[in-house]
Amino acid sequence: MTDYADREPFELVQPIILLVDREEPAGADHGIAAVALASVQAFMRDPENPAWPVWAAGAFAKSVRRADAKMFAKVLAAHPEHVLSQVGGASAAGLPPMPAQELPKLLAKLQVSGTQLPEGDPLPDAPLRIMLNASLKMSTGKSAAQAAHALFAWLIEAGQGSVDAWADAGFPLTVRQLDLTAFVAGQRSASGPVIQDAGRTEIEPGSTTAYVVAVLPRS
Structure with missing residues (x-):
């Protein structure tokens, strides 16, 4: 698919x-x-x-x-x-x-579905965090697309001061895989939209997948 x-x-x-x-x-x-x-x-x-x-x-x-x-x-x-x-x-x-x-x-001709990387070491903490709904058990490729949605949505809604501060710091970024309880609770701290997937691949339509929590200066 x-x-x-x-x-x-x-x-x-x-x-x-x-x-x-x-x-x-x-x-x-x-x-x-x-x-x-x-x-x-x-x-x-x-x-x-x-x-x-x-x-x-x-x-x-x-x-x-x-x-x-x-x-x-x-x-x-x-x-x-x-x-x-x-x-x-x-x-x-x-x-x-x-x-x-x-x-x-x-x-x-490059493959889309089934992209999976090994778990690997966790990323160090950073002032910009992408929170992912681990309960959905998304593949690495699907998770990456949802993380990109969340980060882009944050970027276009964030003030220029926040974006500039992030860029000036070298684009520090981390990813956090959260269970459903923590993911839902953390939405109150979201710095941008909570992403809902269209459901074209892997997961049900309307599933909430990702959001950003940013601790950066505001414009």
Whole structure:
């Protein structure tokens, strides 16, 4: 099942490519954080790209695809507009939005479903935290897409002072996997929207998946 099943033919999606090294794969939370960071840094690099407002007016659709080291290098070379984001040992490349049904062949042949990284070490605490609903038992790829949704939603609603403070600090970011009780309780402290999934893959429509808690100066 693809992540753009049932989409309109020209609905825009943001491709994000996650490096899944066959010999030394990164930990899951590192990969999730790298994907989320790649999503927002691609926007911050070129916010004047006319595709962004059209995409943001829709469902913030993302296509998180995996590539081994060889294919990842090919993607970087073929798409110089990419932004490379790294968190610990994880790397992800973010691209601007493009029509889901017109992805370049190199991207279209990369796998979407079933992306799973090993648990790995937890990320250190940071002033910007992405909280994930672990009770949904999402794959690494699905969790990464939801984390990217939450981070992007925070970015566009946060004051410029908060975004600048985060960027000036080097984009510190962590991921927390919460059981249902803690996830629901923590929503009261959310710094942006609580993400509800459309239910196209893995989980039921309307499932609450992620939100951001940011402890940053306000504008």
